[in-house]
Amino acid sequence: MTGVTIGLSAGILLSMAVVLTYVLGWANKKFHVDVDPRVVSVMNALPGANCGGCGYVGCGEYAEAVVLEHETVTKCVVGGQSCSMAVALIMGVEVGETLPYRPIVHCGAHYDDRMGRHEYRGEKRCGAANLVTGVQACTYGCLGFGDCERACQFDAIHVIDGLATVDYQSCVGCGACAEVCPRNIITITPFKSDQVLAVACSNKDKGKDVMAVCKVGCIGCGACARISDVFKIEDNLSTINYDAYTQECTLDVMKACEKCPRKRLVFVGIPSREDQEKARDLEAPDIVEPDFKTTVDDTEWRG
């Protein structure tokens, strides 16, 4: 009796194994899907950060789009030029000129410059603070609760004195900060040089209203637009046409910077060598090394 039970158990499992193996093997052949080998090699050429900067869900989706839908090969912002070259080599296409895309924060007001700022006791998130009125008088400007800081995977944007500030040396331009900002004041912009000009304000109100809420906001006076064609006043706000903006128009642009009564035209980007030299002597907080004598609890654990 016992012997038969054991024999039957073994027999049933064995026959199930044979049957299922046969069925799965047949299905594997019958339902075989051909995967383009180029998808795999494009996938390997991509950095694998899965940041979503290209507009696809992850590197895998982008690799598929490049091979199957002939998407342009220059969309990977993390890999940059070298990555585009590698992908182009696999796909057998030419790479055009690629510009690095970096975020620009269109607000320039620190805590001291903002008017009508009130104590806010809700969740310390921009997304939550943006739902209520009265946190600060300017309804366009940076709230300073650091949603962008939390969204950044590269530690490249920080809230400094109430204003989101990009660290262009660590930034790869994935666009996570621009996506998460509830006030949409961060734009992803092509950088034709290390530093580009930017309008550090997003306030679309009339000049008088801007003066009432901010000490530094753009009042839409149009002084810059009269000097250079690069600037245009849209909705009471100076905007820069980055297609027309080149190194050659620097002279005009510098004049406009000086003319701007609110000093809202600023250069952003990686600091030049002279600026770094100048800043070297300035006082900066030292990087504090953690002291393991005080931070590590070495008392024995008795569970």
Place this chain on the structure above:
Amino acid sequence: MDYLVDIFLIAVGAALINNFVLYYFVGICPFIGVSRRVDMALGMGGAVTFVISIASFLSWTLTTLVLMPGAPVTRWVAGFFMPADIAAAVDLTILTYIVYIFVIASSVQFVEMYVRKFYPLLYKSFGVFLPLITTNCAILFACLIIMSHVVGVDNPAEAWGLGKSLVLGFFGGVGFTIAIVIMAGIREDLDLCDIPEAFKGAAITLIIGGILAMAFMGFTGVDSGLRAALGGAP
């Protein structure tokens, strides 16, 4: 009429009263892992419902035909080696766990290949979840409930048929979907909250799961009231 009442009560019981996740605490890993966004949670719920239905069909069939004492296939095979009355008593229920896991894993594998070939869009939306849930405990749990209602039932007339098993499997999956979607909705709002450092991530999710389970405790005992109201046998 009684059969319909039974079916209805099994459905309500599996989906709400004895919810797999919030009453029995099975299938917790996808419940915590894939409940970050509502659309992902819906995809996961759909995949689980699909697989659990297939698994309950297979487990009922195998239990009745092969594993339970006196099952026709086993009796026929054993009949070659021993007298018919002893052959009828051969009991292979010890094999249930291993056979269920074996069959679930293979059928999910098969379904995955099939869907990948013929429904690429469907594959894209829940293809990633399918391998995750091959060994999900909620699915094995549904099989075991079905087994407990087929094997060793005192009155043979009360043993579950295929219909009841399928209803249990499908509505168990629906209950899982309900639980995970509620959870995902809460977790989406949780993103706006300032959670203490120690509670971030899985910790706060487990606490919320516990509170949800307490809320679902409110359904306890509804089934006997429903049965009385519908006029079924107690």
